Amino acid sequence: MPQPSIKRRLIVIFVLSQALLAVGLLSTGVFYTHKRLIAALDTSLQGRATSIAALVRYSDESGGHVYFDDSLVPPSLDPDHPDIYAVWTEKSGLLVKSPNWPVGLQVDTTARHHFDLKWAGIRYHGLRISEVPILDREEGASFQPQWLTVVYAAPLHRVHKQVLDAGIFIAFASLVLMCLTTALALWGIQRGLLPLQQLASEAGQVSANNWKMNLPDTSRQIAELRPLTESMTEMLARLERSFKQQREFLGNATHELKTPVAVLKSTLQSLLHRPRSSEEYRMGIEESLDDMKRLEKLLEWMLRLARAEQWAHGALRRDLPVIELATTCDAAIERLQPLAQTRQIKMHLTNNAQVHLRADPDDLQLIWTNLLENAVRYGAEGSSVEIAISQPAANQVQIAFSDQGAGIPPEDLPHIFERFYRGDPSRTRATGGFGLGLAIVKAMTEAYGGTISAESTVGKGTKMSVLLPVSPELQGTPRTLAVQT
Amino acid sequence: MRVLIIEDEPRLAENIARSLRESAGYAVDIAPDGQEGCFLAEDEPYDVVLLDLMLPQMDGMQVLKKIRALGKQTPVLVVTARDDKESVVALLNAGADDYVTKPFDLGELLARTKALIRRGKGQPSPVLTIADLELNTVNRTVKRGDRAITLTAMEYRVLEYLAHRPRAVVSKTELLEHLYDYNWEKFSNVIEVYISGLRRKLNEGSSKQLIHTSRGQGYILHD
Structure with missing residues (x-):
């Protein structure tokens, strides 16, 4: 079975409709020609019949006898197929029949004016005229004038031949035109489908290294193709973004993994380099374990980030329970209490909204813990960190973390949510950071449909705000809350 | 180095x-x-x-x-x-x-x-030779003719540096700068100790002096 093809379908439809047109044209042409020819024949027959009638004369002897002067009979319309005629008089009936009048042919003299008949395999078209006066009646003749009935018929050979000729001509012309138009249509369809081919070949060029489809404007503007090209362009952009992100992540990850692996490898190699005391071996192994732990932690964070980013890109989430937002903040504050105490930092939670939302409490705690840890770590010793929950709109909740610390320099601020970005590498490395915390926070927030932003003044402090969407129907009214408490 | x-x-x-x-x-x-x-x-x-x-x-x-x-x-x-x-x-x-x-x-x-x-230092080969002295920088061995010479770590380092710059005058300061890291107190008289030790070990059973003194300037390693 051949492949379905738009081109072939269009051609078949076109040829069929053309054939229908040709058949219609042929039949109307033949019908019309026939009609015109018969009309012309009628006129000729009328003239002939009148001429025949004029050949009926009164004989010189009185009494009103008539005779037919056959010396003046007009020639037949078609010399090859002679016409036939007959004349009747009122009084004496049949006066004359043409010599070629078919034997046995009876004509009903009361028949219609025009008639068709078939006799001995020949088709005739005839005319009957009645009550024709005899023309050469002399003035003052005593007898009553007589009326004639004339029948004149011509064989239809000639008409049929002409109709056939016209039919053949129309059919031939139609065929030629059909071939021409079909060729034209083929060319047109081919041209019309060209943008599709371009689209296909451009789409074929797309690869992991080349995400652009260079479509000429002419094919971009085609109405039928526009939805396709637009959605393809969009799809490619989406794919490119996620592909780039994956590749960047892989690049960053391998880069970040190489240093701890290099440390581990060099420690072990230098340990093996020469015989050492058992104390040296022990220290070397302890160092290696330390490096291993760091590597393990880095891997864990990277996997966490990868998972959060996958969620942020719309991966399927399981059914989430409805939880109270403030409890997750409380849990995060509790977790950071030891660190805050060593830095003598106080944490305050101001909750202006009793917000419920669908979330995994672990995810939210991870976000709050990360933000809070930064605030506590970089806040000035003895200062305080403010956590404020508010509802700027019915379908939104804002959680803001403000510290009083060194702040983030303006040149670093736009990059702090990028993976592996370290404003001051020595500082974050000393504190064990990998530059992944804020990237995870951002991805996690986006996974819940939220956004995160940072404002900072150097020397004063930093404020991190997370906006999360909440659905109003999940919020209990204050009255029911009051009843519960 | x-x-x-x-x-x-x-x-x-x-x-x-x-x-x-x-x-x-x-x-x-x-x-x-x-x-x-x-x-x-x-x-x-x-x-x-x-x-x-x-x-x-x-x-x-x-x-x-x-x-x-x-x-x-x-x-x-x-x-x-x-x-x-x-x-x-x-x-x-x-x-x-x-x-x-x-x-x-x-x-x-x-x-x-x-x-x-x-x-x-313009020395393509890892084995440096000056007259009959041969210094292998890969396994850090020194030979004079067929005789293997055992050097202390510091003596080897002095000789290695000199051998990398044969026929050039190398001052005591230069030697100090290239043999000690930043945290060391540098005393030029220790160099004299290493040089005399080196001379003694290199000249055992051989009369030809290889480390020459350029008075007031430094040392030259040549044949």
């Missing part, structure tokens, strides 16, 4: 330094960031610089460009986590002499460091 390591990961720097000290007997300084690295590279006469690319304050590329802009001819071996062609080409074009990618093999790093030092 004296090596500068510019590397912000302290454990890695320490491991490389230990390996260079133990297996090559080099004096090693460590700079934990780019600025410090630049400062040391500018002031101290290193025989080779090992440079990490990801550095706080001033990244490796900037350090490299600065060292070259100062007209320093010290060979630079770059330690990088990136091995894509573009960054390697950019590195070499910025004046780096060689590179190793993390995680590297300490043995390979050592061999490349030695090779860079040799090339920096």
Whole structure:
């Protein structure tokens, strides 16, 4: 079975409709020609019949006898197929029949004016005229004038031949035109489908290294193709973004993994380099374990980030329970209490909204813990960190973390949510950071449909705000809350 | 020989330094960031610089460009986590002499460091010969004729430096600068002790003096 093809379908439809047109044209042409020819024949027959009638004369002897002067009979319309005629008089009936009048042919003299008949395999078209006066009646003749009935018929050979000729001509012309138009249509369809081919070949060029489809404007503007090209362009952009992100992540990850692996490898190699005391071996192994732990932690964070980013890109989430937002903040504050105490930092939670939302409490705690840890770590010793929950709109909740610390320099601020970005590498490395915390926070927030932003003044402090969407129907009214408490 | 390591990961720097000290007997300084690295590279006469690319304050590329802009001819071996062609080409074009990618093999790093030092001093072969004296820098052995000579670590280092610069006058200060790292007190009279020890060991059973004194200037190793 051949492949379905738009081109072939269009051609078949076109040829069929053309054939229908040709058949219609042929039949109307033949019908019309026939009609015109018969009309012309009628006129000729009328003239002939009148001429025949004029050949009926009164004989010189009185009494009103008539005779037919056959010396003046007009020639037949078609010399090859002679016409036939007959004349009747009122009084004496049949006066004359043409010599070629078919034997046995009876004509009903009361028949219609025009008639068709078939006799001995020949088709005739005839005319009957009645009550024709005899023309050469002399003035003052005593007898009553007589009326004639004339029948004149011509064989239809000639008409049929002409109709056939016209039919053949129309059919031939139609065929030629059909071939021409079909060729034209083929060319047109081919041209019309060209943008599709371009689209296909451009789409074929797309690869992991080349995400652009260079479509000429002419094919971009085609109405039928526009939805396709637009959605393809969009799809490619989406794919490119996620592909780039994956590749960047892989690049960053391998880069970040190489240093701890290099440390581990060099420690072990230098340990093996020469015989050492058992104390040296022990220290070397302890160092290696330390490096291993760091590597393990880095891997864990990277996997966490990868998972959060996958969620942020719309991966399927399981059914989430409805939880109270403030409890997750409380849990995060509790977790950071030891660190805050060593830095003598106080944490305050101001909750202006009793917000419920669908979330995994672990995810939210991870976000709050990360933000809070930064605030506590970089806040000035003895200062305080403010956590404020508010509802700027019915379908939104804002959680803001403000510290009083060194702040983030303006040149670093736009990059702090990028993976592996370290404003001051020595500082974050000393504190064990990998530059992944804020990237995870951002991805996690986006996974819940939220956004995160940072404002900072150097020397004063930093404020991190997370906006999360909440659905109003999940919020209990204050009255029911009051009843519960 | 004296090596500068510019590397912000302290454990890695320490491991490389230990390996260079133990297996090559080099004096090693460590700079934990780019600025410090630049400062040391500018002031101290290193025989080779090992440079990490990801550095706080001033990244490796900037350090490299600065060292070259100062007209320093010290060979630079770059330690990088990136091995894509573009960054390697950019590195070499910025004046780096060689590179190793993390995680590297300490043995390979050592061999490349030695090779860079040799090339920096115009000595392509790892076995240096002056008259009948033969110094193998790979396994650190010294022979005179067929006779193997056992040297102390410090004596070997003095001889190795002199052998890298045959027929040139090497001052005591130069020897001190290239044999001790930044944290050492430098006393020029210890050099005289090592030189006299070397002369004694090299001349055992041979009358031809190889280490000559250029009065007031320094020492020359030639036949």
